[in-house]
Amino acid sequence: MIMYTESSINFAPMSKYLGPWMVAALYSHNIIENLSHWTQSYMDWNLAVDLEGGPSLGLDVAGAIVVNSTAGEFYKQPVFYAIGHFSKFIPPGSRIVQVETGQNQTSRAGVGLSLMRMVQEENEELFLSATASPGPPSPTPSIGSSCLATANPDGSYSVIVHNLSNETTTVKIEDPRLGYINVDIDAFSVNSFIYWL
Numbered sequence: 001m002i003m004y005t006e007s008s009i010n011f012a013p014m015s016k017y018l019g020p021w022m023v024a025a026l027y028s029h030n031i032i033e034n035l036s037h038w039t040q041s042y043m044d045w046n047l048a049v050d051l052e053g054g055p056s057l058g059l060d061v062a063g064a065i066v067v068n069s070t071a072g073e074f075y076k077q078p079v080f081y082a083i084g085h086f087s088k089f090i091p092p093g094s095r096i097v098q099v100e101t102g103q104n105q106t107s108r109a110g111v112g113l114s115l116m117r118m119v120q121e122e123n124e125e126l127f128l129s130a131t132a133s134p135g136p137p138s139p140t141p142s143i144g145s146s147c148l149a150t151a152n153p154d155g156s157y158s159v160i161v162h163n164l165s166n167e168t169t170t171v172k173i174e175d176p177r178l179g180y181i182n183v184d185i186d187a188f189s190v191n192s193f194i195y196w197l
Contacts, residue, residue, distance in 0.1 A: 001041075004034045008045035008061035021188055023062045024078035028162045028190050031086050032146045035096060044083070048074070085192045089158040090150050097149035097157070145169060145185070152194075159193040161185055 007030060031042050046056065046063050053060025064080035067073075145165065150158045163169055163185045173193055174180035185191055 002039050003041045003043065004039045005043045006045045007042065008059075018066060018075060019077065020062075021078050024082035024190070025162070025164065025188060027079050028082045028085070029146055029164065031083075032148045032160070032162060035086075035090075035148055042086070082190050085160050085190050086148075089160065089192045089194055090148075091152055091154070093153040094150040094158070097151055154196075156194050156196045161191045161193070163187060163189050163191075 007027075034042055044064070046061050048065040048067055049055075049061060049063030050067050050069065053062065062077070062079065064077055064083055066075045066077060068075070145161060145163045147162065148158075148160045152158060157175070159173055161171055166187045168187055169185050171183050171185050171191075172180055173183065175195070175197070177197055178195065181193075183191070183193070
C-alpha cells in the first residue's frame, strides 16, 4: 500500500492567509495528482492550526481550520471545503478510474466512464477522458484543469473536476450505459459529481 502522508502547504504567518483559495487549489491539485498515481490514501499534516500556522516542527503551515484561541473562535478555510470533495465522495474501498488525455477523438470504444473538457485551442478540440481501461493512470493534463474519477463500493461513480484556470470551462460527463451531461465549471473551482447506474 502506498500512503501519502504529512501533506502541508507552507505559509507564514498564517494570519496573513485567512481565506485564500490558492491553498485550496494547491491541495486539490496535489490530492488529484497523488491519487492518480497509485497512492491509496492521503493524509494532511495539520488539519487545524493556530493563527501562526502551528503547532509544527519548524515550518508553519496552512490548515483546513484556523483556531483563534484568544477569541475562542475557529475559521473554516477554503481548503476545508476542497478536502471535503475528496473525503465525502471517495469512500474507503473506492477504485480510481484511469484518466487519459487525447485530441480530436469523438467516440470511445467499450463501456466505461468518459469525462471530457472541451477547449478550443488553435482550432483543435482538446479533452480529458476517464475510462475504465486497465493499466496505471497517466499524468493529469496540464491544460488548465485536473480530474479524478472513482468507482465506489456502493456501485456509484464519483467524478471530481478541478478547474485551475481563470475561465469557466464546459465539461461533458458521459457514460454510454446512462447518457451524458454538459456542465459549466466555474474558474478556480472544485466540483464533484456522483451517479449510480
